[in-house]
Amino acid sequence: MNALIIAALWPEPTSSAVGRRMVHLLELFCAQGWSLTYACTALISGHWYPLASLDIKHHSMRNTKFMSLWLEEKNKGET
Numbered sequence: 852m853n854a855l856i857i858a859a860l861w862p863e864p865t866s867s868a869v870g871r872r873m874v875h876l877l878e879l880f881c882a883q884g885w886s887l888t889y890a891c892t893a894l895i896s897g898h899w900y901p902l903a904s905l906d907i908k909h910h911s912m913r914n915t916k917f918m919s920l921w922l923e924e925k926n927k928g929e930t
Contacts (some may be wrong), residue, residue: 853886855925861891861899861909874900881905888925 862877863870877900880887888908895911902909912918 852884853888854880855922856887856889858889858891858893860893861895862889862902863896863898864900866898870900877902877905877907881907890921 856877858873860870862873864874877887877889887905888910889902890910890912892912892914910921912921
């Protein structure tokens with residue numbers, strides 16, 4: 852199964868409890884065989900969790916028409 856996570860912040864487990872919880876949820880989904888893509892509108896900081904270590908694809912995006920096009924492309928064949 853596939854899941855797309857859209858967030859305003861990158862997970863930063865060393866910065867906040869929310870960041871730690873998000874990483875725990877990502878690990879849980881990965882352990883259950885999900886294929887994850889994490890899309891975020893924030894810039895990547897030096898504290899973000901290395902999503903590639905969990906084989907999670909990541910994408911920086913802006914809230915523009917191009918984001919809508921990207922989401923449409925991601926959704927093709929996902930019914």
